[in-house]
Each structure stands twice: as C-alpha cells, then as structure tokens.
Amino acid sequence: MSSRTAWQALSRPGFLRSAWPWRAAGYLLASGVAGLLLSVGLLLCVTVAGVLAVVLVGLPLLAALALAGVPFAALERRLLRLVDDTSLSDPHRMPARPGLAAWLRTRYRERATWRELGHAVLAAFVLWPIDLVAVGFALVVPGQLLASPLLLALDGEQVNVLKVWQVDSPDTAAALAVAGAALLLALAYPLTALAAGRATLTRLLISPEGDEQRIGELVSSRARLVDAFEAQRRRIERDLHDGAQQRLVALAMTLGLARLDAPPGSPLAAQLAVAHREAGEVLAELRELINGIHPRVLTDRGLPDACADVADRSPVPVDVSFDLPGRLPPPVESAGYFAVSEALANLAKHSGARTARVDGRYAEGLLTIEVSDDGCGGADPAAGSGLTGLADRVSVLDGALTVSSPPGGPTLLRVEIPCIPIRRTGSA
Structure with a gap:
C-alpha cells in the first residue's frame, strides 16, 4: 500500500529508495524561496505604503496588504501536494454578486482571510530561513563530500572541502565521498520529518474550519443538485x-x-x-x-424568445425587451423564465392590469429581469402567490428576488442572478 503523506512514508520500508526524501527537499526549497520573496515583497510594500500614507495614497495599499495571505495560501495548497497527497479545499466563499467590490467585501469578512494573513507573516519572517537552512545543510554538505573525488581530479593538486578540509589524497577524497553518501541517507529522515511538520503547521493555519468546510460542501452539493x-x-x-x-x-x-x-x-x-x-x-x-x-423554446432559442412566447399567451398585453450578450447557463435561463412566467400568471389573475412589461439585461456579470404592470398592486409573497417558491428557486443560484407592490400599484418584480454567458451572440 503506497503512502499518501510524508509521515506515513517515514515508517514504511523502502523509504530511502522512494521519491519521498526528494519530494520533502523540493517542498522545503519551494516554500523557502516563496517565503523569501514574500518577505521582500511585504517589506517593500509596507515601506512604500508608510511613505505614501502621509498623503493618504498609501492607505489603500496598506488595506490591500491584508489580502496578501490569500494568493500565498493558494500557492501553499499546491505545494502541499509534494508531501501530502490528500486534497485541501479552498475555504473561501464565492461572493454573492460579481465585481471587485463584492469580492473584497466577502474576503475582508472571512476568518479564513485573516488566518491566511497570519500564515503569510509567519512564513515570510520565521519559516523561510528554517526551510532553506535545512535544505542547504541536508543537500549541500553531503553534496560537497560526495563531489570531493571529482573536484580533486579537476584541480589535480588539492581541494578545499566545505572550507574546512584541505584534501590532496585520492584515498581521503574517496573516504569523504563515502561519508557524504552515508550522511545524505541519514539526513533524509530528519529532512522529511521537518517537511512533514512544516506541512502539518501549514494545514492547521490555512485549512477550512469545520463551519467553512460544511458551507463549502453545501454550496458544491447545492450546485450539483441544481x-x-x-x-x-x-x-x-x-x-x-x-x-x-x-x-x-x-x-x-x-x-x-x-x-x-x-x-x-x-x-x-x-x-x-x-x-x-x-x-x-x-x-x-x-x-x-x-x-x-x-419549454422547448427555452432549450432551443434561449431566454428572450421563451419569455416572448409566454408573453404572447398572456391575456394581458405584454411588451418584452431583452439585451443579452448570448446564451446563459441552463439553470439561470430556467430560473429567469419561470420568474417571468409566474409573474405574468399572477398579474393576469390578481392585478387587474391593462398592460405589463418585461425587461431583461446583462451587465457586469449580473442578469437582471424586471416585470412591471399598471395594476392595483398589493402583491403579498406570503399569500400563496408562488413568489416564495420563486424566491427560493432564485436563491439557489445565489440570486435575489425583490417585489415592490404598494396598494394601488404599480407592481415591480425584479430578479437578479449572477452568471457568466456560456455562448456569445454570433459564436459557433
């Protein structure tokens, strides 16, 4: 049975013949270099932001530094695969709406963002020297000893090994090479243990908490169910x-x-x-x-034509206008169609309206559909009109449904669903 983590590999026979020691060295080297670069970047950004803060320009940069842990944690999750084959899910939630403002608002409110910032600071100012020193000692020292015969042969007279030994004898160089090989094998165990411990610490800091894990699983399962x-x-x-x-x-x-x-x-x-x-x-x-x-027309021709079809069958005259870049994901089109269908059915039964209008548009990652009429108003979602079920259907897609229907009218129903077009107009 193959090992899935470095901890498991340490206790298995054949460890020294496996790739795990090299995977551990690669993990520590990559983490150390990433931590070093992060340290330089953070110090530079803090210095620049501190200077510019005098004229208030540096304040946004200081605020942005709080998000430095997000991309660094994403990199660490990838590097963890070198020493731990078990997957680590992303703890961050998708914003309720598209756009940079919604993304920033969501990130600043998440505990995961601040845990990842703490991990980034720890990696930038504490962990990276340990990583690089450990890799350097475990690989450079045995490597120098192993290379003694080759270096002596190239020089012809003597070689200074590790700046400590002056070696001028082939026998001595051969003995040092044997010692280097033995040391390389011996250091594979503590090096891998250090990498495994480093990975465990990283997991504790950047892995999802229980609630975050459950929320992520619920969001994924909800999308699959839809x-x-x-x-x-x-x-x-x-x-x-x-x-x-x-x-x-x-x-x-x-x-x-x-x-x-x-x-x-x-x-x-x-x-x-x-x-x-x-x-x-x-x-x-x-x-x-x-x-x-x-409806077949929704599958074949898309949301605008499907809404025009249901409007044609309405006893109340309905003007339909859509401005979409192309086809949208099927669940989004379906939710939009049934929102329009339910709204038109309600106004035909209860509103007493003479005319109605359906407007749909797509902008900045958001589908917005508005159904308005000149009826008597007073629509109540709690009165069994089907609006509650419609709101639930839209919320499954992270959308929102709002109704404005004061007594005496008019009534305006608005549906907003974040989405990305799957096929642009005019594309194949």
Whole structure:
C-alpha cells in the first residue's frame, strides 16, 4: 500500500529508495524561496505604503496588504501536494454578486482571510530561513563530500572541502565521498520529518474550519443538485415532447380521418367527434404541462424568445425587451423564465392590469429581469402567490428576488442572478 503523506512514508520500508526524501527537499526549497520573496515583497510594500500614507495614497495599499495571505495560501495548497497527497479545499466563499467590490467585501469578512494573513507573516519572517537552512545543510554538505573525488581530479593538486578540509589524497577524497553518501541517507529522515511538520503547521493555519468546510460542501452539493434537477426537467420535457405528444398528435389525426369516413349524422360520427375533441384537449393540456416543466423554446432559442412566447399567451398585453450578450447557463435561463412566467400568471389573475412589461439585461456579470404592470398592486409573497417558491428557486443560484407592490400599484418584480454567458451572440 503506497503512502499518501510524508509521515506515513517515514515508517514504511523502502523509504530511502522512494521519491519521498526528494519530494520533502523540493517542498522545503519551494516554500523557502516563496517565503523569501514574500518577505521582500511585504517589506517593500509596507515601506512604500508608510511613505505614501502621509498623503493618504498609501492607505489603500496598506488595506490591500491584508489580502496578501490569500494568493500565498493558494500557492501553499499546491505545494502541499509534494508531501501530502490528500486534497485541501479552498475555504473561501464565492461572493454573492460579481465585481471587485463584492469580492473584497466577502474576503475582508472571512476568518479564513485573516488566518491566511497570519500564515503569510509567519512564513515570510520565521519559516523561510528554517526551510532553506535545512535544505542547504541536508543537500549541500553531503553534496560537497560526495563531489570531493571529482573536484580533486579537476584541480589535480588539492581541494578545499566545505572550507574546512584541505584534501590532496585520492584515498581521503574517496573516504569523504563515502561519508557524504552515508550522511545524505541519514539526513533524509530528519529532512522529511521537518517537511512533514512544516506541512502539518501549514494545514492547521490555512485549512477550512469545520463551519467553512460544511458551507463549502453545501454550496458544491447545492450546485450539483441544481444541475441535476435541470437536466432531469429537460429529459422529462424531451420524452414528453418526442414521445407522448407525438403519439397524441398521431391519434388526433387518425380520429380526424376516421370522422371523414364515418356516415354523417350517425352515432359513430358523433362518438368520433367527441373522441377527436377530447384528444385535442388532452394534447393542449399536455403542451401546457410541457411548458410548465421546461419549454422547448427555452432549450432551443434561449431566454428572450421563451419569455416572448409566454408573453404572447398572456391575456394581458405584454411588451418584452431583452439585451443579452448570448446564451446563459441552463439553470439561470430556467430560473429567469419561470420568474417571468409566474409573474405574468399572477398579474393576469390578481392585478387587474391593462398592460405589463418585461425587461431583461446583462451587465457586469449580473442578469437582471424586471416585470412591471399598471395594476392595483398589493402583491403579498406570503399569500400563496408562488413568489416564495420563486424566491427560493432564485436563491439557489445565489440570486435575489425583490417585489415592490404598494396598494394601488404599480407592481415591480425584479430578479437578479449572477452568471457568466456560456455562448456569445454570433459564436459557433
């Protein structure tokens, strides 16, 4: 059974023949160099910010230094794979809205950001000298001893080994090489133990806490459930559209042809007429059911055309206007469509509106849809209008639904969902 961590590798036979000692050396070397560069960068930034703070220009730079631990911790999570094959998840949450302001607001409020800043300061001013000294002693000293015969052969007379021994004899050089090999093997154990301890400390500082881990898992599982739910809806819609609906269309056509062949005014003709009418009503109900599950026009042509289609079927005249860069992720399009559909259904039943309008736009990573009418207002999400369920559906996508409906009207429903277009207009 292979080792997954440096700690496990230390207790396994064949450790010296494995890659773990070299992985440990590589981890300490990379961490040490990264810590050294971070130290130089932090000192330079603090100096510049301190000088510029006199004229207030340096204050934003000082505030930005609080986020220095975020990219450094991301690098450390990658370096940890050298000595620990178990994955370490990112503890940071996705901002509720797109944009730099939302990202900064989220990061400054997270405990993970401040833990990572503490880790960065520790690495920049305490850990990196230990890392580099350990690697240097474990590799440079045995390396010098091992290279003694080669250096003596190149010089021809004598070689100064480690600035300590003056070696002019091939036998002495060979003995030092043997000692160097033995020392290299012996130091592999403490070097790997140091790397494992360094990795454990880093994990304690930058790994997600219990609540953060659960939140991250919940967000991931929620996204998977949304994708699976939408995929299932599309599959059901496709099966009904291509299966049951086509059979009903064929049945209605067969009944219509049978009516033409039946004797006019006969009981058979009357029964066929009833059956033909029932088939047509069932077909209409099935089409409404399919539209309620996932309309085909939404899949084929996107959100603007789907909203225009539901507006055409509304008893209240509705103007529809969309300005989108292209197709959006299917869950976002579905949520936007059902928001418009529910809003138009509500205004047709309760608002008494004469006209309505649907406006959709995409800007700065945010889809915004507004449905307005000139009705009597007074929409109450708690009154069973379906707005509560709609708000839950939008919130699953980190979106927000707001309703303004004072008594006497007008009513404005706004849906905002952060997303990124998956296909731009005019792209293949």
